[in-house]
Amino acid sequence: MHPVRKQRLYLVLFLVFFSTAAVGLVAYALRGNINLFYPPVEVAEGLAPVGQTIRVGGMVVDGSVQRSSDSLEVRFEVTDYEAVVPVVYTGILPDLFGEGQGAVASGKLDENGVLQAAEVLAKHDENYMPPEVAEALEASKARMAGQAAKQEYAQ
Amino acid sequence: MIPEFGHFALILALCLSVLLCTVPLWGAWRGNATAMALAPNLAIGILVFSAISFACLTWAFLQDDFSVQVVANNSNSLLPWYYKFSAVWGNHEGSLLLWILILALWTCAVAVFSPQLPLLMLSRVLAVMGFVGVGFMAFSLFTSNPFARLLPGTPMDGQDLNPLLQDFGLIIHPPLLYMGYVGFSVAFAFAIAALLGGRLDAAWARWSRPWTNVAWAFLTLGIMLGSWWAYYELGWGGWWFWDPVENASFMPWLAGTALIHSLAATEKRGLFKSWTVLLAIFAFSLSLLGTFLVRSGVLTSVHAFATDPARGLFILVFLGIVVGGSLILYALRAPAVSSRVGFAWLSRETLLLVNNVVFLVATLTVLFGTLFPLLMDALGQGKYSVGPPYFNAVFVPLMALLMPFMGIGPVSRWKQDSASRWRAELLVPAIATVVCALTLPLLHDGDYNLWVALAILLAGWVVFGMLRDLANRVRNASSLGTGLRRLALSYWGMFVAHIGFAVTVIGVVVTSQFNIEHDLKMSPGASDTIAGYEFRFLDVRGVQGPNYVADEARFIVYRDGREVVRLAPQKRRYLASGDVMTEAAIDDGFFRDLFVAMGEPVGTDGAWAIRLHYKPFVRWMWGGSVLMALGGFMTVADKRYRRQRSVARDTLRQGEVRGAQA
Numbered sequence: 001m002h003p004v005r006k007q008r009l010y011l012v013l014f015l016v017f018f019s020t021a022a023v024g025l026v027a028y029a030l031r032g033n034i035n036l037f038y039p040p041v042e043v044a045e046g047l048a049p050v051g052q053t054i055r056v057g058g059m060v061v062d063g064s065v066q067r068s069s070d071s072l073e074v075r076f077e078v079t080d081y082e083a084v085v086p087v088v089y090t091g092i093l094p095d096l097f098g099e100g101q102g103a104v105a106s107g108k109l110d111e112n113g114v115l116q117a118a119e120v121l122a123k124h125d126e127n128y129m130p131p132e133v134a135e136a137l138e139a140s141k142a143r144m145a146g147q148a149a150k151q152e153y154a155q
Numbered sequence: 156m157i158p159e160f161g162h163f164a165l166i167l168a169l170c171l172s173v174l175l176c177t178v179p180l181w182g183a184w185r186g187n188a189t190a191m192a193l194a195p196n197l198a199i200g201i202l203v204f205s206a207i208s209f210a211c212l213t214w215a216f217l218q219d220d221f222s223v224q225v226v227a228n229n230s231n232s233l234l235p236w237y238y239k240f241s242a243v244w245g246n247h248e249g250s251l252l253l254w255i256l257i258l259a260l261w262t263c264a265v266a267v268f269s270p271q272l273p274l275l276m277l278s279r280v281l282a283v284m285g286f287v288g289v290g291f292m293a294f295s296l297f298t299s300n301p302f303a304r305l306l307p308g309t310p311m312d313g314q315d316l317n318p319l320l321q322d323f324g325l326i327i328h329p330p331l332l333y334m335g336y337v338g339f340s341v342a343f344a345f346a347i348a349a350l351l352g353g354r355l356d357a358a359w360a361r362w363s364r365p366w367t368n369v370a371w372a373f374l375t376l377g378i379m380l381g382s383w384w385a386y387y388e389l390g391w392g393g394w395w396f397w398d399p400v401e402n403a404s405f406m407p408w409l410a411g412t413a414l415i416h417s418l419a420a421t422e423k424r425g426l427f428k429s430w431t432v433l434l435a436i437f438a439f440s441l442s443l444l445g446t447f448l449v450r451s452g453v454l455t456s457v458h459a460f461a462t463d464p465a466r467g468l469f470i471l472v473f474l475g476i477v478v479g480g481s482l483i484l485y486a487l488r489a490p491a492v493s494s495r496v497g498f499a500w501l502s503r504e505t506l507l508l509v510n511n512v513v514f515l516v517a518t519l520t521v522l523f524g525t526l527f528p529l530l531m532d533a534l535g536q537g538k539y540s541v542g543p544p545y546f547n548a549v550f551v552p553l554m555a556l557l558m559p560f561m562g563i564g565p566v567s568r569w570k571q572d573s574a575s576r577w578r579a580e581l582l583v584p585a586i587a588t589v590v591c592a593l594t595l596p597l598l599h600d601g602d603y604n605l606w607v608a609l610a611i612l613l614a615g616w617v618v619f620g621m622l623r624d625l626a627n628r629v630r631n632a633s634s635l636g637t638g639l640r641r642l643a644l645s646y647w648g649m650f651v652a653h654i655g656f657a658v659t660v661i662g663v664v665v666t667s668q669f670n671i672e673h674d675l676k677m678s679p680g681a682s683d684t685i686a687g688y689e690f691r692f693l694d695v696r697g698v699q700g701p702n703y704v705a706d707e708a709r710f711i712v713y714r715d716g717r718e719v720v721r722l723a724p725q726k727r728r729y730l731a732s733g734d735v736m737t738e739a740a741i742d743d744g745f746f747r748d749l750f751v752a753m754g755e756p757v758g759t760d761g762a763w764a765i766r767l768h769y770k771p772f773v774r775w776m777w778g779g780s781v782l783m784a785l786g787g788f789m790t791v792a793d794k795r796y797r798r799q800r801s802v803a804r805d806t807l808r809q810g811e812v813r814g815a816q817a
Contacts, residue, residue, distance in 0.1 A: 010500060015512065022516045022553075026523060029548035030541070034527070037538035055540060069758045072674055091674050092391070092754035092764050095735045106540075132538050 035106060039136035043109065044083030050109050053118075056085050057104035057133040065099055078103060080140040089117040096122040102133040158223050161211025162302040165252075168204035168259070169292040171197050175262075175285030179278035183351075191278035195266035198259075198281050201288060205259040209252055212301050213243050222309040225249055225301050231315035231731045233702035241326040242316040247450065247466075248301035250329060254446075255291050257330070257337045262288065265341055265366070272362055279348035280341075287340050290473045298466045315702070315731035324384035332377030332404055336442045338370020339407055342414060343439035346432040347481055350488045355432065360422035363435070365791040367418055368648075371411045372787025378404050379780035387739055392672065392750050392768045394776065397546040402525045403445030406518050410438040413514035415787075420507045424569055426498065429489045430511070436481045441518070443474045448525070499571035506564045513557045520549045554660070558613040561653065562620035566627070580627075584619030591615045599669065610664035614657035621653050645793035652786025655779040662775030671769040674754075678762040686769040688749060689713040690722075695761065703727040705738070708763065710751050712742065719749075726753045747771045 037055045038048040048054055058078035065076040073090045076099075087105045097103055097120060107117035175197040182190025212225075216239045221227040229246040230239055244253040262284040269277055295301065319325075345363035349355045381404065386394040395401065414434040420426045447470040498504040524541045531539045566580045592612035596604050628646075632638025671685045682691040693709040705725040712719045722740035729736065739752040747769060754764025 011508075018512055018516065022520060022549075025549050025552060026520055029545045030524075030527070033545040033548065034539045034541050037540070055538075067757055070676070072676055072754075072757070072764050092752075092766055095737055135538075 037132045040080045040085045041083040043085045048109055053108055055104055055106040056115050060099050060101055060103050062099045080136045082140045087115045087117050089120050094122045157211050158215050158302040161208045164204045164207040168201050171201045172285045172288040176282050176289055180282040183275055183278050191274050194278040194281040198262045198266035202259040202263040205256045209256045216243050221313050222304050222306055224303045224305050227305055227310050227313045229316050230313040232312055235701055238321045244329045245316050245320040248299045251295045252301050254333055257333045258288050261337055261341055276348055279351050280344045283344035283347045294469050298469050318729045318734045318736040322388050324380055328380040328384055331373055335370050335374025335377050338373055339439045339442050341366040342435040346435035350484050355428045357422055357425050360418050364418045364422055365796045367415055368787045368790045371415050372784040374408050375780055375784040379777050383777050387741055397543045399525050400449050402521050403448045406521055407438050407441040409514050409518040410441050413511045414438050416507050416510045420504055440478045447474055501572045503567040503569045506560050506567055509560045513553055517553045558617055562616035565621050565624040584623045587619045588615035604668050607665055607668050610660055614660045617657040621650055643793055645790040648786040648790030652783045655782025658775050659779030662772050665772035666770050669771045673767045676757050676762050677765045678760055690767050703729045708753055722751045724751045724753050748773050
């Protein structure tokens with residue numbers, strides 16, 4: 001084979017091998033490390049998987065935040081105004097976490113429907129709502145408006 | 156009046172940019188020297204008007220002109236003056252104006268410092284930069300005018316700058332980052348100009364290379380500062396989150412790293428020309444994509460400014476024009492500029508190619524991870540998020556793969572080399588590396604850590620390979636001093652940057668492996684010991700700052716019964732916005748950082764949630780990045796570029812004389 005062609009062949013083989021390895025690595029890494037967002041209403045309907053890392057977000061219910069007195073365990077509830085999901089978290093909460101504010105918790109759902117959170121996110125800017133939460137709230141509002149309209153129609 | 160003046164100056168700058176991206180290009184097409192010669196003057200004019208515009212906005216911030224909307228939303232009369240100054244770019248509109256100013260700076264720098272460039276080439280380069288300027292100025296004026304007024308209804312006082320941005324790091328982080336981001340537009344402009352002219356040669360690479368190196372060095376510093384800021388201000392001790400906005404700055408850096416290495420091969424050997432052009436386009440497109448991701452709010456990020464879909468659409472269209480246009484041009488012209496130079500399988504060219512492939516794949520995997528949630532959302536597959544484990548799982552092996560080649564790189568020869576020579580050259584470095592990897596982890600008391608050993612193995616290989624090359628280069632000199640002095644600055648730049656990379660790797664791995672973190676409930680008088688340091692919690696007292704009140708906890712850290720340091724973390728509440736913010740206290744050191752942050756009060760007995768960190772070698776990470784940036788700057792001071800610049804200065808002086816006479 002012509003040396004230049006041979007060199008090109010090596011090059012192509014190298015590229016193919018390397019990109020296959022990279023794609024394999026990406027696929028492997030993706031499998032365990034992505035998680036899906038569920039609004040509270042879907043968690044309440046049992047659509048969210050148990051024992052798998054998911055994210056749940058909504059507004060923190062007023063008066064629901066309870067700190068344990070002897071450890072850093074915190075219990076609170078998030079809602080999209082249709083359903084409520086209880087969350088347990090151990091650790092330090094972000095500065096902007098507060099009752100009546102938007103928050104996203106990521107963790108695993110246990111058999112009792114409680115989210116065992118490994119991480120709780122609240123945003124920098126208090127005017128800023130995590131997009132997922134904003135969308136979930138909007139969807140819930142639309143559904144409730146729809147139901148109200150239906151009820152009116154029935155009466 | 157002043158804000159309107161700034162607005163008007165920005166409009167004038169836009170008009171000049173429109174002229175810059177049309178007239179010289181027409182001149183280059185028709186061979187009209189007068190039209191082409193207009194380009195440098197237009198570039199200077201754009202800088203003048205952008206600077207006036209920026210100065211007007213700065214004035215509005217410093218004078219507390221709350222009738223200007225951005226000032227009212229992002230400043231406050233209680234804010235210290237230096238934060239009023241940095242508040243100019245602590246918001247969407249102002250940061251865009253900073254972007255425009257920096258683009259004008261780069262454009263003007265190209266115009267002034269490139270007299271050796273043929274006028275034809277210069278006019279094309281400046282025209283392309285003018286086009287980018289048109290895009291951003293139109294974006295600013297049409298979708299996010301920084302000079303919009305609140306009349307009537309001027310508030311009495313402003314809503315204050317986001318407390319997280321009230322920090323020294325945020326004064327310098329955005330300008331440096333933008334210097335890097337925007338700096339890649341120069342490499343991009345050179346690439347497009349070369350495609351337009353159909354002439355890609357070693358001279359083109361030599362012109363383009365110093366600009367690219369400087370932009371890369373600025374970007375390195377900018378990213379490093381962002382990481383450092385996150386560490387002490389936002390991150391609760393974390394320093395890299397693979398957050399979409401971090402990725403947005405990291406992707407151009409990865410592509411830029413590939414670009415500066417590929418440019419080396421193009422300049423020295425006339426190789427990979429089309430590839431280099433493609434990388435230049437790619438790096439700048441990623442800068443634009445980063446802007447799109449940050450400004451449009453399509454991704455959830457800790458950095459998000461208030462966002463607006465119209466802005467996202469504007470940048471997306473602009474991105475489409477830039478990427479689409481340059482790729483079409485590339486498809487039409489690239490075959491005409493391909494090279495016919497061969498090289499052997501074992502050669503420096505191959506090693507540079509490995510560098511390019513690794514960095515390109517790394518860029519693409521980060522890009523994929525960043526866009527995956529967008530893609531799934533667009534396909535209606537649900538709202539996914541891709542977390543740090545994905546990026547670590549992909550990125551770390553790629554870098555580990557890179558470093559064995561990086562050790563061979565400097566000692567290898569262009570065109571053709573042999574395995575036996577490599578073996579002979581690298582035997583001593585290999586032995587030294589293995590010895591270090593086996594012994595150094597033992598210095599840490601506790602178990603022998605394999606990951607740290609691996610990091611030392613890889614980093615040591617890079618360092619000893621570099622040292623071997625240095626030894627080869629000074630061997631024939633009469634004395635060590637003369638040998639070292641005789642080496643070109645561009646060589647020293649590579650030397651420092653590669654060492655910096657190794658230092659960063661050590662820092663990242665050691666701090667990740669040996670980091671100790673305790674989150675616990677502490678009452679005054681309690682203490683906790685990590686890694687031999689006893690943190691004693693004395694008390695909490697109230698303190699008053701210029702625009703906040705805070706609870707300040709006092710800690711004393713002891714080691715072996717002796718006092719090491721006193722730390723005072725704070726929990727601040729800012730008066731204007733009511734925002735609560737954590738101010739960590741850090742004792743920094745060459746080998747370890749001690750970090751204390753306050754959570755919130757727990758229970759009724761005055762106890763607080765407290766986070767304690769012991770972070771060994773964390774400074775190495777940023778120190779290494781500073782070395783990398785320093786290396787990038789050093790290459791530009793090299794003789795072969797300096798000659799050009801002294802010429803430039805002379806011409807500039809002549810220009811001044813002529814200007815004075817006129």
